Amino acid sequence: MIQMKTPPLRDAILRHLTYSFGKDPEHAILEDWRMALSYAVRDRIVDAWFKATERTYDTGAKRVYYLSMEFLIGRLLEDGIVNLELVDEAKAALAEFSKDYNEVLTDEPDAALGNGGLGRLAACFLESLSTIGCPAHGYGIRYEHGLFRQSFVDGRQIEQPELWLGQRHAWEFERPEVRYRIGFGGHVDTRGETVRWYPSEEVEAEAFDTPVVGWKGRWANTLRLWSGRAIHPFDLDAFNHGDYAKAAAPEALARTISRVLYPDDTTEQGKELRLKQEYFLTGAALRDILRRFNNQFGDLRRLPEKVAIQLNDTHPAIAGPELIRILHDERGIPFDESMEIARNTLSYTNHTLLPEALESWGEALFGRLLPRHIQIIDQIDFTHAQKNPTRTQSMRSDHQVKMGQLSFVMAHHVNGVSALHTELMKTTVFEELHHLHPDRIVNETNGVTPRRWLLACNPRLAGLITEGIGEGWVDDLEQLEKLEPYIEDAGWLERYARVKRANKVELSNWMGQAHGIHVDPDMLFDVQIKRMHEYKRQHLNILEAIAHWQEIRENPDAGWTPRLKLFAGKAAPGYFFAKDIIRLINDAAVVINNDPVTNKYLKIAFLPNYNVSLAERLVPAADLSEQISTAGKEASGTGNMKFALNGAPTVGTLDGANVEIREHVGAENFFLFGMTAEEVMERRTVESHAQKAIEADPRLASALNAIRDGRFSPSEPTRYHNVVGNLEGADYFLVCSDFTDYWRAQREVDTAFADPQGWARMAAFNTARSGWFSSDRTIRGYMADIWKAKSLLDR
């Protein structure tokens, strides 16, 4: 590999400004500086990338392939600079040209190629795989439009297309030589043993590579994103006949497949284009994986030994039938053997138990689009049933193809994403399959990367930590427990509290300048940021805020702890109930924030367009982390981990990873409330459980009355009748039944926060004891329990 001397960052920036962007410092615009700095940083990442690739080939190491329809990456420039430990050098270089470091960083658009938890987890996992030095590829789709931009008009969510590729993008390398034809539709021809699929439509998948660098730039893996291209992009004949639209149609049609990310994160729409996207990603990825394998190892029977493919939920589940199709139809390996090779290569992660989120495709649509695959799925089902005669369920029932069942049967391991979730998988959605295959389900509790979610987003806290215990924690996060002795030192605790306050001042200034929201940084910053969904119960939060407001109005001098309730989160465009909750929060904010009696004690703000970059601003400045989902519904949560690491104690239920966070940080440093998952099941059986709860709690009743009577929608008093009607009626997510205990917990928070030293202790213990929630620990779990993959970086 050619060795080139690494020039000082300043020189590299100037060289790229001049020769890559043809600008001199005088005429360069902000984007030019961002691109020049990005290229200068990228150069160093490419060096690590080449070394990693070479080492992987030299050692013949096993490779991990992470297939995901979503990678919620966010920005990459700061991540590169921090992982290469170039922060000071970059700041100095830019300062020399009187450019502001943060201004340059925030010029980069977020790569919003995901909806929420599942997509962000995939991004954290890639960064941890590189930090650990485990050879891996991420495979996804290069959506032209990521998750929609959210804005509010009259308190209502408005969606606009997201245009990240509208600006120059520094972090991808187009690979015109890496293209695969992906077929759809058509028919299957069976002659004796040989079965051939003849697609009626084909699109080309072209690769775009993004290097993913790890801590200290010791390793870098590849994120390969596929973009749709037409095989015959331009119909000259149509053009010559003046039918320009028809002439351009082939290209437009092909690009449709990678045009936009589906914005649903819990309800599968069963749309044909979504299934085409899933097969487009999976088909191209498997072609690419087998090409690389063949070049290195050849004998496909060794595939499980050298390749581990992880399915990020059921979205790439077609990988099972597709791998069998290639091994059996194209390479002539007997069906059963092909099925075993495939199963020993594939493993599947489940991220939700919500019935509406479990993918199942109509057999008509599935059969028309993938006629050979549905045959293979039947044969898989048959083969599996033969080996498991007691089996009652099937992956093909009531004219649906059940992707969860298929993923389970075609995987050597299936994992949940928190201890509670994994247990619930065994007793609910996968009960029968768990019974038949008792060793297949394992748990790998989620994690988050400490580089982005502590070192980069909270440099004040990171500095205080490193000063105390050195920097080893950055890639060995459980070293944070070495902070515990410092917590007993009042002086150090004072400094810890000052870090949080400085972060809150910074956020307050930004909220003032960016959104005209003016808040007192000494208020308790109570934060709920995540996708909008009934099971996440943002409506429980605003209901408590309204009851709190009413209580303050009744006795304003009761010595209330001033609190700012901060919300952020997008609702899927078709999810009207969630959109009503957004509007209710905005409507309530108008009334409550302008109430002169109460607004020094309680303020509400809903920040628009929640994304990775906004989370990086909010998490370091939070005092309280709202994790209030109905127990049994949030598979894990990962925001909860980011808040704990950044010193924001949790008010939450025993749901998902909250259970493990409370175990690690200590029950005394966690504000627990609400029913357990078992109690939830029990409470649901109680006739009109919501009414009973309302009758038992006048605060709840009066808050509901205020909403119903249009207190927050004077121009349309009936605006929230459906919301209140649901809560007083079915209330499936038990908002009313958990309200009283939630109120109790929040008053405990008020009391605790009124004691700054006591609060700082709780916050510091959350930081010191959350090291286990590093995605490095999670990935090491996958490597040991599921992938049997090794790190190539000597530790």
Ligand SMILES: CCc1ccc([C@H](C)CC(=O)N[C@@H]2O[C@H](CO)[C@@H](O)[C@H](O)[C@H]2O)cc1
């Ligand atoms: C087909 C539509 C669709 C799209 C995305 C999804 C995802 C599974 C939803 C999701 O993001 N789940 C979240 O995954 C996180 C990472 O494991 C967990 O921490 C969250 O608890 C879970 O809700 C379901 C259905």
